[in-house]
Amino acid sequence: MGIDESSLAMGRRGFLRTGAGAVLAGALGTGALSTLAGCGSGGDTSKVSSAADVKLPTSVPYQGPEPDIAATADGVPAAFYNYPKPQRAFPNPPLKNEKISAITNVFGPPPPGRSKNPAWQEIEKRLGAQVDITSVSSADYETKLNTVIAGGKLPDIMLYDGAGISNLPRFLESACADLTPLLGGDKAKQYPHLAMIPKAVWETCTQAGKLYFLPIPRSIVGGSGFYNSTLFGQVGVGDTTAIKNADEFLGVLKQLTRPKQNRWALGSTNFGTTPFHHIFGTPNVWKLDGGKLVKNYETDEYKATLEFLVKAHRAGCFVPGSEGWTKQQMQNAFAAGKVAMIYDGLPAYAGPTGYFRTLPQTHKGYQAKPFLPFGHDGGKPVTWKDNIAFGWIMLAKADEKRLHTVLKACDFLASPFGTEEYLLLNYGVEGADYSLDAKGNPSLTAKGNQDTLVPWKFLSAPSQVVYDPSSRDYVDILHGAYAKLIPGSVANPVDTLYSPTDGKQGATLNQAVSDTVTSIIAGRKPLSAFDDAVKKWRSGGGDTIRKEYEQALGKK
Known part of the structure; x- marks a missing residue:
């Protein structure tokens, strides 16, 4: 929904793809880390191989509300003119009295803290965990992330958005959780919202022969401006x-x-x-x-x-x-x-x-x-498949029980469009942060515009849809662009390699x-x-x- 975050990320990863400097300085592209693509088996960070070596999560299609314009098999997103009747994804909190730490970037001004933010409070109540977030301006994120890494005390959840990490494979091997045993194949089904993410997106999440990342999905193509x-x-x-x-x-x-x-x-x-x-x-x-x-x-x-x-x-x-x-x-x-x-x-x-x-x-x-x-x-x-993901989530090494807790939180944050949880994460608390119109569409209040600046969507996220209840023209124009740009778009043939x-x-x-x-x-x-x-x-x-x-x- 935000303008800056997604386009900036596309620019970072698309820098080399666009012919050496198409959009934004500091882009990642294939040169830096090959779109975080896969490497060989075991922990050998110098070995060359393919993401095909990695057992990826089994993808399960979302059986949610019927869209106004259906998604397609080649990746054109579903489109909605109005927010469907919300479905509750978690009847009960998935966690109980847990604490989770995270570092991520933020675009725009900092949000109100937990004590003054009813949306933050309600999200933690529905999740069953306190989430302590270090939010860093996007301009300073690379420096801050590397400072945290150098300090050695890592938070549970870390956003990797293309900012330079010296010798990324070695850092992942030494400090980050190998998620393959927890999410590979049908094991992903215990985290149903993460399992809804398509295989093409998961293929960007491997490195050094292992599944090291959770994706922040985007809509396949970054477009032509x-x-x-x-x-x-x-x-x-x-x-x-x-x-x-x-x-x-x-x-x-x-x-x-x-x-x-x-x-x-x-x-x-x-x-x-x-x-x-x-x-x-x-x-x-x-x-x-x-x-x-x-x-x-x-x-x-x-x-x-x-x-x-x-x-x-x-x-x-x-x-x-x-x-x-x-x-x-x-x-x-x-x-x-x-x-x-x-x-x-x-x-x-x-x-x-x-x-x-x-x-x-x-x-x-x-x-x-x-x-x-x-x-x-x-x-x-x-056209190019150059915006498959905004970024990727790394989890700090921990025992299996702790990782299971963090993955449950990520699964909650990946609640898809059409759920009550998605509404809460993106619009806050009804009454305080938004009101519903006659068709059930949320409209942010002045307070909601502030409370929803908490960067939950950069800690985990579902696949995107095209949605704007205020303008049918917007939905039709943007969906129409995706419908013309995505079919026949060309992948980078080394995207799943290292x-x-x-x-x-x-x-x-x-x-x-x-x-x-x-x-x-x-x-x-x-x-x-x-x-x-x-x-x-x-x-x-x-x-x-x-x-x-x-x-x-x-x-x-």
Whole structure:
């Protein structure tokens, strides 16, 4: 439901997938930890292999309320125009007088503490446990998490959102619980809400041959950004998928750019390259070609994307200096009508501060829509499976009884949409934090807007749905975007693999390419510098990473 958390996470993991710096600095991508994908058997953190070695939880479909628009087998989420009649998932508290500690990030101001927060109190009552949460600003989370790790006294629950942990496999092996014996196969059924999470999401939760993570699920694709459909309509584009080719698109961008009116076609952090890679068909980080892996940097599609972006920059289509914007600066520029098209993850469409609402609030009649890509040569575009999860939960090592207690709490926090517990976790206490309208939809009070800032959704979470009772248009537009983007979306072929070299050096290697790409688009370096950067990537460890992934593919 929040705008910042999901889109930021997508950016972190999608950094290398988007062509070295598409959306936000500090992204994880495959380079840092291969989307937390699996490694070999046993505790050998240097061994190459596949998540196929791990016994994943058995996934059990949720038999909940019937949606207005059904989910699909390929991952398009269910959609609801109204909140269904709530079903109670836990007749009795699953725990009794327990204490659980956690560390996670928070977006926005800190919430009221337990003593002034009726929602927090009721959640703990219904759970049967006191949950002590260390909430850290997202900007400071990486530093704080590493400080806690260095201190050696770990909380029960720790969010891993892509922030750098030195030698993650070793940390997991030495300090975190192997969840395979507790959740592998049918054992997951004792935690029914965790078991409802699809296999594709669980596949991102393995490392070092073991199940080390619980996921915070998202909706498969991060999308291709957003555009001001009103401004596009003024230059004759009513449907972005109808744009014939890249040349026509460049002409559209030039028409949208009107510096004298303080308006440009483009302006995103790190140039927002993801939509353009989709248009030109760049692979999702890696491409498997006859058993051989080809890095996205090494493809003609990647270079064609870069050449197009150089043309767009030379034509003045980017807001000057926008590549260095913070996310807030980018959001403000789009809401002000200064930029016609930006790159941000699809979750940023939602909520009171999402693009769907902020743009028409600042410019009556303007409408923001998810950008749906076209093929650069008239063919089909490519979209990526790059937002499978916001992040992952690590549990501190403990005896089986303690881990069972913590997993019960996580299962409670993963109560799915349509349950009373989901309503409580997301909207608080009826009367104090929200009221229900005639159709049973919750509406937050001023107090509820504060009380619900407690980051429960970053300690465990269910699969997402599309829901907004205030706007049927929103539900239809967003669900329609997922329905077009998810089918046929391309996975990274190494997403369920692990490369030790990638885990240790990947982020640094890819950052160097990212910096070069940014400089080339900005005109500070020639296009030829890209080939040099790719050569350095290969010789500096890229070829070793490729070899290790190919070895892992051979084990699948």
